[in-house]
Amino acid sequence: MTHRKSSARGPQRTCVQCGAVREKGGLLRIAGKPGMGWEPDPGRKLPGRGIYLCSAGECVERFAARIRTPKGGARWKMGVGGTELADRLVASRQGGQEK
Numbered sequence: 001m002t003h004r005k006s007s008a009r010g011p012q013r014t015c016v017q018c019g020a021v022r023e024k025g026g027l028l029r030i031a032g033k034p035g036m037g038w039e040p041d042p043g044r045k046l047p048g049r050g051i052y053l054c055s056a057g058e059c060v061e062r063f064a065a066r067i068r069t070p071k072g073g074a075r076w077k078m079g080v081g082g083t084e085l086a087d088r089l090v091a092s093r094q095g096g097q098e099k
């Protein structure tokens with residue numbers, strides 16, 4: 001195998017955490033606008049820009065940990081909303097259990 005072409009079965013997006021390119025169905029979308037707040041968008045229906053993360057694996061948890069830090073939050077201009085989004089992402093990954 002010298003040259004592998006990616007199949008063009010659908011729109012593809014890049015996971016912001018690990019850089020993997022996947023079809024949209026394999027990624028969790030977070031919708032929002034810098035400075036306006038972000039929220040998980042599993043149905044991919046919300047307007048605004050999208051941040052994409054692998055829906056399987058550790059990318060969601062790692063991204064959540066990242067945006068809890070001021071530097072990580074600043075990357076997407078999340079401000080204090082980054083912590084709340086991180087909580088929601090982790091909670092949704094744990095089957096909606098809240099503590």
Ligand SMILES: [Zn+2]
Pocket residue numbers: 015016017018019020053054059
């Ligand atoms: Zn990923």
